[in-house]
Amino acid sequence: MNRASTTIDxxxxxxxxxxxGQIGDPLLEARHLCVDYVTEAGPVRACDDIDLxxxxxxxxxxxxxxxxxxxxxxAALGRLQRPPAVTSAGQVLFHGRGREPxxxxxxxxxxxxxxxxxxxxxxxxxxxxxxxxVMRLGAQFVDAIRAHDPQASKAEATGQTAELxxxxxxxxxxxxAYPHQLSGGMQQxxxxxxxxxxxxxxxxMDEPTTAVDVVMQRQILGQLMALxxxxxxxxxxxTHDLSLLLExxxxxxxxxxxxxxxxxxxxxxxxxxRHPYTQGLRRAxxxxxxxxxxxxxxxxxxxxxxxxxxxxxFAPRCTKRIDVxxxxxxxxxxxxxxxxxxxxxxxxxxAGAWDADDxxxxxxxxxEEATSHDQA
Amino acid sequence: MTKPxxxxxxxxxxxxxxxxxxxxxxxxxxxxxxxxxxxxxxLVGESGSGKTTMARVFSLIYKATSGEVRYQGQPLQRVSRxxxxxxxxxxxxxxxxxxxxxxxxxxxxxxxxxxxRIHQVAAGARAVRATVLDLLxxxxxxxxxxxxxRYPTDMSGGQRQRIAIARxxxxxxxxxxxxEPTSMLDASIRLSVLNLLDDLRRERGIAVLYIxxxxxxxxxxxxxxxxxxxxxxxxxxxxxxxxxxxRHPYTELLLSAAPDPARYKGSGRSVQLDIxxxxxxxxxxxxxxxxxxxxxxxxxxxxxxxxPELITFGDxxxxxxxxxxxxxxxxxxxxxxxxxxxRGSGDPHPSKETSA
Numbered sequence: 001m002n003r004a005s006t007t008i009d010x011x012x013x014x015x016x017x018x019x020x021g022q023i024g025d026p027l028l029e030a031r032h033l034c035v036d037y038v039t040e041a042g043p044v045r046a047c048d049d050i051d052l053x054x055x056x057x058x059x060x061x062x063x064x065x066x067x068x069x070x071x072x073x074x075a076a077l078g079r080l081q082r083p084p085a086v087t088s089a090g091q092v093l094f095h096g097r098g099r100e101p102x103x104x105x106x107x108x109x110x111x112x113x114x115x116x117x118x119x120x121x122x123x124x125x126x127x128x129x130x131x132x133x134v135m136r137l138g139a140q141f142v143d144a145i146r147a148h149d150p151q152a153s154k155a156e157a158t159g160q161t162a163e164l165x166x167x168x169x170x171x172x173x174x175x176x177a178y179p180h181q182l183s184g185g186m187q188q189x190x191x192x193x194x195x196x197x198x199x200x201x202x203x204x205m206d207e208p209t210t211a212v213d214v215v216m217q218r219q220i221l222g223q224l225m226a227l228x229x230x231x232x233x234x235x236x237x238x239t240h241d242l243s244l245l246l247e248x249x250x251x252x253x254x255x256x257x258x259x260x261x262x263x264x265x266x267x268x269x270x271x272x273x274r275h276p277y278t279q280g281l282r283r284a285x286x287x288x289x290x291x292x293x294x295x296x297x298x299x300x301x302x303x304x305x306x307x308x309x310x311x312x313x314f315a316p317r318c319t320k321r322i323d324v325x326x327x328x329x330x331x332x333x334x335x336x337x338x339x340x341x342x343x344x345x346x347x348x349x350x351a352g353a354w355d356a357d358d359x360x361x362x363x364x365x366x367x368e369e370a371t372s373h374d375q376a
Numbered sequence: 377m378t379k380p381x382x383x384x385x386x387x388x389x390x391x392x393x394x395x396x397x398x399x400x401x402x403x404x405x406x407x408x409x410x411x412x413x414x415x416x417x418x419l420v421g422e423s424g425s426g427k428t429t430m431a432r433v434f435s436l437i438y439k440a441t442s443g444e445v446r447y448q449g450q451p452l453q454r455v456s457r458x459x460x461x462x463x464x465x466x467x468x469x470x471x472x473x474x475x476x477x478x479x480x481x482x483x484x485x486x487x488x489x490x491x492x493r494i495h496q497v498a499a500g501a502r503a504v505r506a507t508v509l510d511l512l513x514x515x516x517x518x519x520x521x522x523x524x525x526r527y528p529t530d531m532s533g534g535q536r537q538r539i540a541i542a543r544x545x546x547x548x549x550x551x552x553x554x555x556e557p558t559s560m561l562d563a564s565i566r567l568s569v570l571n572l573l574d575d576l577r578r579e580r581g582i583a584v585l586y587i588x589x590x591x592x593x594x595x596x597x598x599x600x601x602x603x604x605x606x607x608x609x610x611x612x613x614x615x616x617x618x619x620x621x622x623r624h625p626y627t628e629l630l631l632s633a634a635p636d637p638a639r640y641k642g643s644g645r646s647v648q649l650d651i652x653x654x655x656x657x658x659x660x661x662x663x664x665x666x667x668x669x670x671x672x673x674x675x676x677x678x679x680x681x682x683x684p685e686l687i688t689f690g691d692x693x694x695x696x697x698x699x700x701x702x703x704x705x706x707x708x709x710x711x712x713x714x715x716x717x718x719r720g721s722g723d724p725h726p727s728k729e730t731s732a
Contacts, residue, residue: 065562218633219651243635266640286596297567301532
């Protein structure tokens with residue numbers, strides 16, 4: 001709790017130790033985490049038995065469709081969910097520096113307070129809904145900084161605010177602006193700056209760029225990546241846009257029907273995704289530089305969490321399903337370079353159902369293009 | 377191959393909307409655009425660039441301040457009420473949000489049947505129901521019998537958007553104006569909606585105006601791309617040519633800013649863009665120079681002083697001082713050319729035919 005009294009200077013700050021994207025020890029660990037939504041018809045499991053470890057300085061992408069449980073998981077990692085969502089089982093272990101890991105699930109609100117913002121902060125999708133519309137921007141920063149560091153004077157906090165905003169390219173004179181006076185992109189950047197106000201170890205990001213244009217998105221991501229390399233915080237980044245995650249993440253977890261179905265590096269997921277759902281997702285984003293060919297996305301619709309099939313949740317949409325898929329839920333199997341939950345992925349066959357015909361990578365397509373006039 | 381006459385055309389259309397404080401919002405500031413039967417034309421640009429305004433002008437929701445909209449060669453300003461009604465049949469608009477565009481309290485049979493009755497496509501309960509079933513099959517909601525008595529709330533976003541498309545198809549339209557039809561949908565089902573639009577133009581010769589901010593999907597679906605910025609078209613041409621060899625710096629920026637799976641982390645293909653100003657242009661002021669000048673990495677003195685005209689070269693157009701009329705010199709010579717620079721030249725549907 002002595003961190004916030006130093007003025008923030010990203011270049012020489014004492015906390016800037018693990019810079020240039022170095023990935024370190026475990027920072028936050030979800031173990032068998034389950035989140036239920038309590039409804040009149042009974043609990044609906046939105047996150048089911050999630051095991052995920054975020055390391056220091058790591059950018060972990062979490063991708064999935066609506067109702068896949070990705071945002072619910074993110075909120076649960078930060079203990080930010082509100083009823084009707086409740087964490088019904090499992091642990092969220094936070095590894096503080098030089099301290100024993102703490103299970104955030106068991107802490108009271110008062111006990112959680114020292115972790116909020118100082119250790120874990122969040123950036124949401126809609127900046128205008130997060131910023132207080134009747135408070136000047138600067139005052140909101142000063143509020144947050146002084147709430148977590150009562151010793152900081154107002155002048156110190158204002159100085160830190162100017163520095164934070166400068167880091168995301170917002171000039172100091174906008175401190176006195178109200179949120180509505182800023183453009184959408186600027187609001188979103190202000191929110192990112194606000195999340196960094198207390199120098200957290202982990203920033204949770206829930207679709208932070210979905211509401212802005214693609215050029216603005218690129219600007220925000222550029223600044224975020226630069227800040228991350230400088231300050232060394234870890235990021236858990238939730239979005240439905242797998243293309244985006246492939247570009248920014250060190251590791252990506254794919255969610256489907258409340259479960260993690262695959263974990264892998266961007267290279268792995270780009271070149272040879274193992275789960276048929278990930279393979280389908282890779283085919284769902286039209287390419288920009290690769291040759292165009294008819295793509296078919298994934299047939300069918302995402303599952304209804306209240307009526308999940310007895311076996312694999314993806315089985316009804318899966319073109320590669322076998323008999324066992326309809327009766328047994330596949331476990332998330334650790335394999336070299338990641339994990340996958342598919343009956344076709346075994347220790348003997350870690351590539352799963354992936355075969356050469358599935359290959360969508362640039363190199364493979366250039367070879368294929370000359371010969372193939374595939375199904376339309 | 378000579379092109380047929382355009383079915384729907386905008387000629388130098390301006391839409392100026394009075395705003396508070398005596399200002400004028402120049403939502404469209406001289407846009408010309410043509411749609412041919414069986415053609416998919418994409419309109420790409422950021423929020424506020426005027427894409428949706430263009431669709432609303434075509435669907436007669438907004439009136440053009442000046443300029444002309446022509447349908448089958450006839451200016452629309454002078455049509456009778458009856459012809460106007462026929463126009464509404466022929467030119468159908470599909471909205472972005474299928475959660476808002478369908479009445480949640482009515483069954484699919486009613487939602488589709490009502491349009492059929494009002495426009496007298498069929499009469500009598502049995503004929504209407506048969507038409508509804510046929511429409512559901514056309515948008516691949518099969519077996520149609522299992523969908524006809526559902527409510528929109530029982531359906532996924534992709535299914536609802538198909539209902540919206542089915543409703544527009546009940547009029548046997550010649551033109552579909554699709555305003556961000558997939559941006560509310562999940563990634564895995566977007567393509568099925570795009571493919572459906574592609575099938576419609578193939579099988580029925582429907583012309584589609586595909587409005588989107590996603591240039592990758594525009595590349596996937598369209599034959600021609602129009603890039604809008606600040607109420608004007610800054611570049612247009614056959615899709616593959618524009619995507620593989622953009623001439624306007626804004627098109628270049630759009631292409632390099634869009635996420636691309638091939639640029640995954642560790643691929644060595646990642647782009648580093650130095651974007652200092654991503655704010656949209658203020659279209660309440662009159663621009664003396666190029667609208668993009670404040671954000672353009674290649675801006676010259678000239679760009680702030682005078683607005684570049686849309687220059688035609690071959691099948692393409694671009695409005696940039698760096699596009700020389702005779703030499704087609706652009707400022708992008710330092711960048712590597714696409715591996716297939718001449719791909720599709722002279723062929724209006726280069727990639728589509730190989731995939732068909």
